[in-house]
Amino acid sequence: MEGWKIRRPQIHSCIPLPSELCGSCTVLTGELCPWLPLTRQQQQQQHPSQRAVTQPYAVSARYAAARAERAAQAAGASAMLQAQNRKPTFTEARDIRLICPECREDPPDLVEAYSSGDLVCGSCGMVVGDRIVDTRSEWRTFANEDGDDPSRVGQATNPILDGLTESLETRISSSDGGSGLSFALQRATNRTATSNANRHILEGFDAIQNKVERMSLPRSAAEAAKQLFRRVQDEKIMRGRKTEAIIAAVLFVACKQSGTPRTFPEIMSSVSGVTKRQVVDCFKEIQATFELGQSDARPEGGAGLNITSAVDLINRFCNLLGLERIVVRSTEEIAGVIREKGFLDGRSPVTIAAACIYLTTTIWGVHRSTKRIAEATGVSPATIKGSYRDLIKVKDQILTPEIVNRSDRIDASRAVA
Incomplete structure (x- = not known):
């Protein structure tokens, strides 16, 4: 192969990128590149390997056209497949009416007999349809109690x-x-x-339920406390507060709103690891956040968030002492007179309730010692006796003729200091 030699690739001065080398200069050849003498403009117009590069790794127009064609074919096939698999939609034919073929009464009087699965005409008794499906809930079952319960209804x-x-x-x-x-x-x-947030709420619900059962609170108080506890957690208004303090505060509010108020010491006795100041702070924050004031709209029969009075506590304390209903009503009436006339102002509602119970049981001749009343109310016997002596001083204003004449068993002379 004499006369042939290997030429090194040369970069034309008119071509800026190495990727645009002349095709004739990159192969074994014995001649010079025939395009070398051309000017830059002539090379860009006539050179067969010259291509204008607009972006790195740009696809060719042919490949782009082929790819677009394949994409269009795939989209058409997908649309056709979706059209084939599309389920037909059924709408109610409102222009078709079912009437009894026997009496042809319009409008028809059709009765669905779920027990037999028949559709019966109420006018002539003809069975118009059968095998109807009972869509009602299976709330009751009359099966044998020893067997399995066929009811398939879940809880509310x-x-x-x-x-x-x-x-x-x-x-x-x-x-x-x-x-x-x-x-x-x-x-x-x-x-x-x-999740962590939901688990914290569920744990709070369990703690509330345990305290409700321990304090013998009604279900309404438990539901109100759980609802308020969840609202507190959802709004994230008490970050950093102890859960026990929040639970005590929501229980205090729930008891008032459900008409079963509990004293603050009773609420505090159900929680542990928190101080009275922490619970009070949580209560005030809940009251301010949800605008739970004394004039709030409250559930029917509820007590709102008004200050707990002695009348609200007497019924429960009298039940613990085993008093008759007529004695309970008389105690509430006496407590109402004491509140109306301002006697024992400054005393706690629990103290006033204990003193009213002691006064009422005395004039009714139903003996209840101060020690027993103290066990039921949580007030010391000395405090009960001191409040009782203050009531004796104004006995004539409290034991009005309307109260004394309600029963022959009442004797006001029994109330002595």
């Missing part, structure tokens, strides 16, 4: 738990011989099933 929806327990719950049996493995499994399940 609880709006307080809305969004907290959306998934199914798994319970681990605790019968593992005391090894503690089941407790660890249940704790791990609880942590993975719910």
Whole structure:
């Protein structure tokens, strides 16, 4: 191969990028590039390998056209497949009416007999349709109590738990011989099933329920306390506060709103690890945040957030003492007179209630010692006797003829200091 030599690739001065080298200069050749003598403008117009590069790794027009064609074909095939798989939509044919073919009464008197699964004409008794489906809830079952319950109705929806327990719950049996493995499994399940915020709310609900049962509060108070506790957590108004203090505050509010007020010492006795100041601060913050004032609209029969009076406490204390209903009503009447005339102002409602009970049981001849009343009310016997002596001083203004003449069993002369 004499006369042939290898030429090194040369970069034309008219081409700025190495990727645009002349194709003739990159192969074995014995001649010079025929395009070299051309000017820069002539090379850009006539050079077969010259291409204008607009962006890095740009696709060719042919490939772009082929890709667009394939995309259009795929979109057409997908649309055709969706059209084939689309389920037909059925609408109610309002122009078709079902009437009895026998009596042809219009409008028809059709009765759905779910017990037999028939659609019966109420006018002539003809069976117009059969095998109808009973869509009503199976609230009752008359099966044998020893057998399985065929009822498939779940429990009622609880709006307080809305969004907290959306998934199914798994319970681990605790019968593992005391090894503690089941407790660890249940704790791990609880942590993975719910988020931290929801788990904190559910734990608060359990604590509220335990305290409600311990204090023998009605269900209405428990539901009100849980609802208020969730609102506090959702609004994030008490970050950094102890959960026990928040629970005590919501219980205090719930008891008042449900018409079953409890004294502050009773609420404090149900919680632990918090001080009275912490609970009071939580109560004031709840009252200010949700605008729970004395003039609030309250549930029917509720007590709102007004200051607890002795009349609100007498009924429960008298039940603990086993007093008759007529004695209870008389005690409430005496407490109302004392509040109206301002006697024992400055004393706590619990003290006033205890003193009224002691005065009423005395004039009715129903013996209840100060020690027994103190056990029921939580007031010391000395405080009860001191308030009782103050009432004796104004006995004539309290024991009005309307109160004394209500029963022959009442004797005002029994009330002595």
